[in-house]
Amino acid sequence: MAPGELLTGTEGGALLAAAVLLPFVGMLAGLLLGGRWLPRVAFVLMPLGLGVALAIASARADADGPLVYLLGGWSPPLGIALRADGAAVAMLLAVAGVVCGIGAFARGDFGLAPGAGESRGAFAYWLLLLAVWGALNLVFVSGDLFTLYVALELLTFAGVPLVCLAGSGETLRAALRYILFALCGSVLYLLGAVLLYGGYGTLDMPLLAGALQPEPIAYAALALMTAGLFAKTALFPLHLWLPPAHGGAPAAASAVLSALVIKGSWFLVLRLWLDVMPGVANAAAAQLPAALGAAAIVTGSVVALRQQRLKLLVAYSTVAQIGYLFLLFPLAFDAAGDMTLREVATSAGVLQAIAHATAKAGMFMAAGLVYAALGHDRIDDLAGAAKALPVAVAAFLVGGLALMGAVPSGAYLAKKLLLGSAATSGQWWWTWVLQGGAAFTAGYVVLVALRVFRRPPAPLADLKPVSALSQWAALGLAVASLLLSLAAVWGPLPPDLLAKAFSLEELAMLPVLFGAGALLVAALARSPLTGSSGGAARPGFAGLGTAFEAGDRLVRQWAPAMLALLLVAGTCGWLLARG
Amino acid sequence: MTIETLFALTACALVGIGLYGLIAQPHPLRKLVAFNIMGSGVFVLFGALAKRGAAAGLPADPVPQALLITAIVVAFAATAVTVALLVRLIEATDSASLADAPPRE
Amino acid sequence: MSALLDGFSVVAVIAGAFFYLAGTVGLLRFPDAYTRLHALTKADNLGLALVVAGLLPQMDGLLAAGKLVLVWLLVLLSSAVVSQLIARSARRREARP
Amino acid sequence: MSTVVSAAVVLLLLWLAVWTVVARDAFLAVAGFVVYGLLLALVWVRLAGIDVALTEAAIGGGLTGALLLGAVGRLRGTEAATATEGASAGARAGAAVLAVAVTAALMLGVLVLPEPVPTLAPLVVPAMPATGVGNPITGVLLAFRALDTLLEATVLVIALIGVWSFAPDRAWGGRPGPRYQTDPDGVLAWLARVLPPIGVVIGIYVFWAGADHPGGKFQAATILAAMWMLVQMAGLSDAPRTSHRGLRAGIVAGPLVFIAVGVLGLWAAGSFLAYPPGLAKPLIVVIEVALLPTLVLVLALLMNGPPRRGGPA
Known part of the structure; x- marks a missing residue:
């Protein structure tokens, strides 16, 4: 084959390979140069990577369909193709942005002082941040199930050491639990991919989408892959590893884990169900991820409200928000059970994922700053924090506001799209879950706000200085989340989505949510709010809160979690087959 | 029964055996061994499917076989990371328990 | 000629397999580490030698035959060293308590 | 039979x-x-x-x-401690039931696999001449699915970064693994002097044969890494410091050369990881030769574990 005839895909496709490889090249260069070069290499890579993502976005805007790149000129099923549709481009851009924000924040923790040698933390952090970035880009653009398996493993191997950067026994235990459970998830995923190859002779997603038949091998494969990916995403009740891992890591690492790493496996579930499986999935089976998501929202939120430490509160809020990310699956189906609302569901999911990535990164960073400045992050003792650390506290609250779907946040638009789908398809029950999830989020914003704005009993002594850049990076990410829907509507989504955003009825939603959130806090939080609320109903509700905590502890043990994993796979397969 | 069906069925059983060990054995090292058995079951299944796909004069479909080499190496990397973590955990805490530390009030 | 060589192969390989069997029985039945090692190394080395010798006439070409001999030599080398090491550590463990 | x-x-x-x-x-x-x-x-x-x-x-x-x-x-006796927190009898029974159910479901799936058998072999065979290598598996690994092989090397490097990062802070940059003290006249030291030359030859043979016959860089790298480990365990040489620049250069050389050859393909053959006509075999050899030291070092260092002694001077 002469070079001229080589089939390589669409215009600008080579950028996809660049997006994947640049971070890895940076990681290798950082490993070689070491020492004080580590942050420098990362800071060179960040604008470069962002530039590549922007170039991809512009190439995608000029193209008619998805960008495609055939590596080595070999087309699937023999070769591997990289593809970027709208969802992938949005995720590429968002991850590049969040990595830049987190990188700016982490300079405070892992930037090396002049004259200091290479430290373990800086070495691991910068190299693994780049590795996570490359692996995520690969997840977004790869169309091959086996390459995606390798990408997921890359993500796990890069994520696990981030959990135990602090090196304490507890974080090592969290990391060990994480890797064992995640490996189990990967092996189930690989098993599903193997079955698909055995059935259809290809691992390429578009080819599979055309070949899949509603038959046992497809049901088994998709059920196994779905369950494995749920485990890697930490969807309730498979979240045993998440709270200690995300709560125990240094803030800069928690932000990476919570904002970015879990999005990889989640994005793959999205791809599988909406792009690969349309011929196999059915509306009944799609209720499963959303039902688990609803359970995640309730359990994660209640347990979050009962945490005593800010970082653990944020970690449990991630458990709840992961649930929110799975509500879109049944809402891709219309009332007749056909997948006609797929585009809307995908848009809503990607928006929600980006909103969560930006807001959650900002919130973890804010929690880390509070810890660094005060020397603790006990929620009860946060009085005066707003005055001492205005920017960090603002980042936390703006992030919370964005997550609960205040206009014009990305979460607002995502919720609006899903509410529309729920109404169209007649699945009214998800309306309640969508609004309830927002109320719970409002709950922990209220919980924290009530404390940080109080006057401290004694003036806060010996505050440690924290980097201003770090604070502004946190606030920047949170604000980006709050303004996300403006960017989305300016970009690919129809502008009339925001037409009524500032109407009275939409704006009135906010105080309603806050009110509901305050009620939830009063009923469920561990310590009564300000002494005044509570009342007669409290003991009963507090008992409910304790019950949720006990349930959470139970499913976070190894054997129940593993059994749940298999049960999820079995239920999913059964629902698909019954279809 | 053809040899590839025999090995494919064996592979399914290996996956089940590994899964049981992964759930029931408390020690992380035992879980890791069980994980490796489960993984090898998946690999053997892939290999049996590759043998089933023998065509065009090749004794087996070479694509799965090449992927298997990658997968075996990745599984080794996973084992190496896990072992290093486990040994470090034992050094740091004198315990290999995966259970949460008792809640501190 | 070829029938003769085939016959030699069969006899040698069966004899080799017998030594393996004997070695394995010894490994399972003998009382302590030293006697077990004795059974294992003696029988396995001789067994492998016979199997290799039996297979030599069946190989096509000197290079392939050379590889077989190399395999045998390498196994001899490593099993001799490893049984030394095992015996030594067994003796140390005995001396300790 | x-x-x-x-x-x-x-x-x-x-x-x-x-x-x-x-x-x-x-x-x-x-x-x-x-x-x-x-x-x-x-x-x-x-x-x-x-x-x-x-x-x-x-x-x-x-x-x-x-x-x-x-x-x-x-x-160190952690087994007895964890034994008490094993799965309850109910959980074990549940595990057994679910494991059997998974096995049965998989077996059913395997027994009803579709006919005709899907296979890519008929696509591989006509594409092989373009790769210049004779072993179809090498063709898949280094031409059709070269990205996977590049990622695999990257996975190993990331795993090594992860393993190193588990080190205690005081040992950072030091040497991994224990320092083996062995009798210099002992039988292990003798083996470590006799075996490696043979092992190196065999390793290189397995490596070279991989282009056209079974074998290749991973198998060869394992043999070579084992030889290196043997020399270390015999106490004849110590593991290198993890901060050693040359060591790190060896680790990153393979993937970087791989990517460089890929970029060369982009420039000369129009696609990343494509080989210009006629140059496929030499370029594949370049990649494999560059990957070999990387794999040897990474495999052996993964066995050694995190740095644990002789931190920064």
């Missing part, structure tokens, strides 16, 4: 797997796993996967087994 042998292998394999999972203690389980790994190599031979068999024997059975054996020696 052949089916009888296969059936025997299968029975032995299943028995070993069960024995490994239920064995009384971790040492027995790991010992069982090592034997299991060797038997697995036999399964691959029967499944016409000589390349896979070699990889399985070298990495799946050999290196993984050695790694697990090393870990068993450092459990």
Whole structure:
């Protein structure tokens, strides 16, 4: 084959390979140069990577369909193709942005002082941040199930050491639990991919989408892959590893884990169900991820409200928000059970994922700053924090506001799209879950706000200085989340989505949510709010809160979690087959 | 029964055996061994499917076989990371328990 | 000629397999580490030698035959060293308590 | 006859797997796993996967087994402690039921696999001449799916970064693994002097043969890494400091050269990871030669574990 005839895909496709490889090249260069070069290499890579993502976005805007790149000129099923549709481009851009924000924040923790040698933390952090970035880009653009398996493993191997950067026994235990459970998830995923190859002779997603038949091998494969990916995403009740891992890591690492790493496996579930499986999935089976998501929202939120430490509160809020990310699956189906609302569901999911990535990164960073400045992050003792650390506290609250779907946040638009789908398809029950999830989020914003704005009993002594850049990076990410829907509507989504955003009825939603959130806090939080609320109903509700905590502890043990994993796979397969 | 069906069925059983060990054995090292058995079951299944796909004069479909080499190496990397973590955990805490530390009030 | 060589192969390989069997029985039945090692190394080395010798006439070409001999030599080398090491550590463990 | 042998292998394999999972203690389980790994190599031979068999024997059975054996020696009585927090009888019963259910479901799926058998072999064969190599598996690994192989090398490097990052802070930049003190006139030192030259020759042979016959860089790298480990364990040489610049250069050389060849393809052949016509074989050799030291170093260092002594001076 002469070079001229080589089939390589669409215009600008080579950028996809660049997006994947640049971070890895940076990681290798950082490993070689070491020492004080580590942050420098990362800071060179960040604008470069962002530039590549922007170039991809512009190439995608000029193209008619998805960008495609055939590596080595070999087309699937023999070769591997990289593809970027709208969802992938949005995720590429968002991850590049969040990595830049987190990188700016982490300079405070892992930037090396002049004259200091290479430290373990800086070495691991910068190299693994780049590795996570490359692996995520690969997840977004790869169309091959086996390459995606390798990408997921890359993500796990890069994520696990981030959990135990602090090196304490507890974080090592969290990391060990994480890797064992995640490996189990990967092996189930690989098993599903193997079955698909055995059935259809290809691992390429578009080819599979055309070949899949509603038959046992497809049901088994998709059920196994779905369950494995749920485990890697930490969807309730498979979240045993998440709270200690995300709560125990240094803030800069928690932000990476919570904002970015879990999005990889989640994005793959999205791809599988909406792009690969349309011929196999059915509306009944799609209720499963959303039902688990609803359970995640309730359990994660209640347990979050009962945490005593800010970082653990944020970690449990991630458990709840992961649930929110799975509500879109049944809402891709219309009332007749056909997948006609797929585009809307995908848009809503990607928006929600980006909103969560930006807001959650900002919130973890804010929690880390509070810890660094005060020397603790006990929620009860946060009085005066707003005055001492205005920017960090603002980042936390703006992030919370964005997550609960205040206009014009990305979460607002995502919720609006899903509410529309729920109404169209007649699945009214998800309306309640969508609004309830927002109320719970409002709950922990209220919980924290009530404390940080109080006057401290004694003036806060010996505050440690924290980097201003770090604070502004946190606030920047949170604000980006709050303004996300403006960017989305300016970009690919129809502008009339925001037409009524500032109407009275939409704006009135906010105080309603806050009110509901305050009620939830009063009923469920561990310590009564300000002494005044509570009342007669409290003991009963507090008992409910304790019950949720006990349930959470139970499913976070190894054997129940593993059994749940298999049960999820079995239920999913059964629902698909019954279809 | 053809040899590839025999090995494919064996592979399914290996996956089940590994899964049981992964759930029931408390020690992380035992879980890791069980994980490796489960993984090898998946690999053997892939290999049996590759043998089933023998065509065009090749004794087996070479694509799965090449992927298997990658997968075996990745599984080794996973084992190496896990072992290093486990040994470090034992050094740091004198315990290999995966259970949460008792809640501190 | 070829029938003769085939016959030699069969006899040698069966004899080799017998030594393996004997070695394995010894490994399972003998009382302590030293006697077990004795059974294992003696029988396995001789067994492998016979199997290799039996297979030599069946190989096509000197290079392939050379590889077989190399395999045998390498196994001899490593099993001799490893049984030394095992015996030594067994003796140390005995001396300790 | 052949089916009888296969059936025997299968029975032995299943028995070993069960024995490994239920064995009384971790040492027995790991010992069982090592034997299991060797038997697995036999399964691959029967499944016409000589390349896979070699990889399985070298990495799946050999290196993984050695790694697990090393870990068993450092459990320090943690087994008895965790035994008390094992799964309850109910959980075990549930595990057994669900494991059997998964097995049964998979078996059903395998028995109703579609006909005609899907396979990519008919696509591989006509595409092989363009790659210039004779072994179809090498063709898949380094031409059609070269990205996977590049990522695989990257996975190993990331795993190594992860393993190193588990080091205690005081040992950062130091040497991994224990310092072996062995009798310089002892039998192990003797083996470590005699065996490596032979091992290096065999390793390079396996590496070179991989282009056209079963074999290749992973199998070769395992043999070479084992030789290096042997020299270390005999106390003849110490592991290098993890901060050593030359060591790090060797680790990153493979993937970087791979990417550079890919970019060359972009420039000269129009696509990343494409080979210009006629240059496929030489470029594949360049990649493999660059990957070999990387793989040897990374495999051996993964076995060594995190740096633990002789931190920054």
